[in-house]
Amino acid sequence: MVEPALILPPTPDDRWHLATQMGVEKAVIHPLEIGDGRTQWTYDDLLGLDNWLAEVGLEFAVLEGSVPISDRVRLGRSGRDEDIETFKRFLRACGSVGIPVVCYDWMVGVRWARTRAHVPARGGSYVTAYDADDTAEHPPASGYEGVDRAQLWEALEYFLGEVVPVAEEAGVKLGLHPDDPPRSELRGIPRIVTSVDAYDRVLDIHDSPSNGITFCQGNFAAMGADIPAAVERFADRIQFVHFRDVEGDADRFVETWHDAGPTDMLAAMRAYVKHVGDDVPMRPDHVPTMAGEDNSNPGYHTKGRLFAVGYMRGLLEAARAGER
C-alpha cells in the first residue's frame, strides 16, 4: 500500500507543518532539490535530522538522490572502491537511524534534464518540457568520451554486488531511479536505466528485497510502458513511487498537471494499492509552478505539491474503496 510523502527541506520551516497539516507523515530528504545540495552525511547528521523530524510527527522515510555516489562509481573508474566504502558507511548509518529507503540513480554527468522550464499550462501556470531537438546545438558533455553501455552495466553490477549485502544487513532498501529522460544517451553520454527490460536485468543482478526500484511513473510513461502492468510486474520490488505524468515520449515530452495527463491515474493508483508492499512512500514529482511562485526551482515549488497531495489522497480513497 502506498502512503503520501513529500520532499521537505533538511531544516524545519513551514513546509514541514504544511505536510503534517495535510496528514502527510513521510518525509523525503533530497537537498539537491530542496536544501543546501549536500550529498555527504554522517551518522550524527542523519540522527539529528531524524530527531528533528520526529519532534513534529514526521518520519524520515527516504533519503533520495542526495547520496554519496560518484561518477567514478557509476563509470567503474579507478578510485571507485574508496567511494563504495563511503556509500557502505552511509548505508550502515541510515540503517542505524532507521531510514528505510535510499533512492539513487545511474545518471552519469548530467542529472534529470529538461530543455524548457517556462512552458505555459493551465491558468497561466508553468510546467517543464524536454525536446531532443532543442539539444541539437548543445556541445557533448566533456570527460565522458568513449564511455559505453557495457561499462555502465559492469559498474552497476559491481556496485550492487558490493552494497546490496550491506543494505540487507542494515535493513535498508535501495530504489534505483530511472534515467530522466529515459533515452539511450544524453549530451553524448550513454544511459542504461531506460526501459522495463533494463529493470528486469537490474533486479536479476541481485534477487533481494534490498535491490529495488524507485518507480518514477512519468519516466515509465515516457518509456511507453503500460503503468498498471509495470506496477504489477515489479510489485514488491517497488520501494518508493514518484507520482507524475508526461505527455509525449522519451525524446519529446511535456510534464503535465497530475490530473491532466494521458495516464489513467486512478487505474495506476488501483495498481499501487493492489500490488505494492506495505508502507511504500509516494511523493508527487515535477509539479507545476503556480501563481505567486517565481519558478526559480521548476517542479519543486510548494503550491503544486499541495494540490498533488490532495489529488493523490482522493485517488487513494477511491482505489481503497474499490478494494473493499
Ligand SMILES: O=C(O)C(=O)C[C@H](O)[C@H](O)CO
Ligand atoms: O528525474 C526525476 O524525476 C527525479 O526525481 C530525479 C531524482 O530526484 C534523482 O535522480 C534520484 O536519484
